[in-house]
Amino acid sequence: MRFIWDLCLILQIYIICSSSAQPIISKLDESWWAYKDVVQGSFVPVPSFWGLVNSAWNLCAIGKRQSPIDIETTHMIFDPHLTPLRLNTGGRKMYGTMYNTGKHVSLRPDKTHLVNISGGPLGYSYRLEEVRLHFGSEDALGSEHLLNGQGFPGEVQLIHYNQDLYANYSEAAKSPHGIAVVSIFIKLSENSNAFLNRMLNRDTITRINYKHDAFLLMGLNIADLYPDTIRYITYEGSITIPPCYETSTWILINKPVYVTQMQMHSLRLLSQNEPYKIFLSMSDNTRPAQPLLQRCIRTNINFNKQGRDCPNNRALRPQYRGEPTTAVKRRAQFRWK
Incomplete structure (x- = not known):
């Protein structure tokens, strides 16, 4: 039932956005989105809906180079x-x-x-x-x-x-x-x-x-x-x-x-609302990881290996070479842990 209700709300939003009500469109472009689903009395799109509720945001749904990863x-x-x-x-x-x-x-x-x-x-x-x-x-x-x-x-x-x-x-x-x-x-x-x-x-x-x-x-x-x-x-x-x-x-x-x-x-303890509204923590303000697809992840951490080309960079740097090593060897190079 909740899914059907959300779809109905989205259809209403499309009708509003396609009308001549320019102030509403401006409002959507600026801040009418959220990171997490919370009860606020009205539907506010979370990341899975960002690309569906506003045509200006369609890259959020159909883009091929999205972040984070x-x-x-x-x-x-x-x-x-x-x-x-x-x-x-x-x-x-x-x-x-x-x-x-x-x-x-x-x-x-x-x-x-x-x-x-x-x-x-x-x-x-x-x-x-x-x-x-x-x-x-x-x-x-x-x-x-x-x-x-x-x-x-x-x-x-x-x-x-x-x-x-x-x-x-x-x-x-x-x-x-x-x-x-x-x-x-x-x-x-x-x-x-x-x-x-x-x-x-x-x-x-x-x-x-x-x-x-x-x-x-x-x-x-x-x-x-x-x-x-x-x-x-x-x-x-x-x-x-x-x-x-x-x-x-x-x-x-x-x-x-x-x-x-x-x-x-x-x-x-920071609130995402004004002081006169219910407290809602600002935490979990993250977009889910997006598909890498055909992109390359490059690094200047030298793994002392030679190997394959990165397809994304052949035209820019034909001399560029590199090769992934095992996950264990690579983790040893990282200072994030």
Whole structure:
């Protein structure tokens, strides 16, 4: 019965969206979606429905390069041409505003203090637009990406747009080579990463308990967020929220950052609603893993093997060679554990 009821609601939504009611369409494009099915008095589409309720979001259902993915280490291919990622802060600290968006903890840097990345798999310079946190209600459920089927307590995503080709994030998000996302898994420890500690200490995190709450942070050094490694894996994918544009280059750092158990607990106490509404934890704000299909997962972790070509990169780099080794050998190379 619930399935039939949801289908009826979807049919009603299609009728509304196909009408001339432009304000309703705008509302759908902005925020009319959810990560999990909760009773809120009306239907709000969860990930399995994102691509069905709005034609502008159809890539969420039919796209061939969707994110996140399950990173199977046996499918990775060593690319000797992947250089280290370059971070440019201009030698200055930045300030930014931390928001409770109702779906994420989001840190958006001040536009006058530019942070750029380049190098690695990127052919352009990309400007930092947002730092976004994903986290779970349980320690094994919080990351969007998986490693050999395993989740992590959380995932930090540093979202950048191509400043060489596009004027802003909105333009870049729907355009080729538009977005670069640096992703770092979060693990639990007795001590926390210096940058995340600024965001998640009690005096700060309690300022954004409810949706639309915001708090200004000063003197941030984004380099503190990056683990001490030049190793990463990369693949071509999509934005992980509607409209799921397939314009993202993903760079997953081969070492985690750490937060304390208390800081993770504080994240789980954040509400996705305003204070006058029922409390609903923001946790489990993750999209399920999407099929890899014909894409390659490349890495600059050298497995000292020669082997097959990556079909996706033959035209770009005909000299590029690599071969997957056994899962056991590959796991030994990873610093995520």
